[in-house]
Amino acid sequence: MKIQGKMFIWLSVFVLAMTILYGVWAKEPAGTAALFMTFGLCIMVGYYLTFTARRVDKLAQDDKEADVADEAGELGFFAPHSWQPLLLATGGALAFAGIAIGWWLLYFSAPFILVGIFGWVFEFYRGENQNQ
Numbered sequence: 001m002k003i004q005g006k007m008f009i010w011l012s013v014f015v016l017a018m019t020i021l022y023g024v025w026a027k028e029p030a031g032t033a034a035l036f037m038t039f040g041l042c043i044m045v046g047y048y049l050t051f052t053a054r055r056v057d058k059l060a061q062d063d064k065e066a067d068v069a070d071e072a073g074e075l076g077f078f079a080p081h082s083w084q085p086l087l088l089a090t091g092g093a094l095a096f097a098g099i100a101i102g103w104w105l106l107y108f109s110a111p112f113i114l115v116g117i118f119g120w121v122f123e124f125y126r127g128e129n130q131n132q
Contacts, residue, residue, distance in 0.1 A: 002053045002062050008046030015039040082123060087116030 019035035026032070053062075060070035091112030098105030 002050065005046050005048075005050030005053055008042050008049060012039050012042035012046055015042055079123065082120070084116050084120035084123060087112050087119065091116055 015035060016039045019032060019039055022028075022035055023032040060066035063070075091109045091114075094109030094112065095106055098109060
């Protein structure tokens with residue numbers, strides 16, 4: 001994880017240099033602002049990765065003597081299927097269409113978005129109120 005942090009920090013240095021060069025040469029504020037925000041995002045991700053790398057165990061990618069098989073094993077839990085992204089996509093599409101068509105359409109998109117978020121958060125909830 002240290003490698004990724006260093007990569008993003010070096011990328012942010014490059015983006016900052018290009019932002020200054022673009023700002024001086026093009027004198028165009030929208031592109032300069034977009035590049036400066038890209039610098040900010042790169043430095044945030046780089047800082048987060050280097051900050052987190054200090055608190056986790058050393059990974060195989062940080063060891064120059066490591067083999068590919070050193071990182072083998074379970075990577076985590078991934079949902080096999082879920083209907084919640086479909087609800088969120090429908091609600092998001094209605095919400096963005098509401099900006100173009102009329103703000104009243106946002107009232108119809110809100111239930112899709114709320115049910116989709118609630119369902120996604122509690123999709124694998126296994127608490128004291130679970131029915132068995």
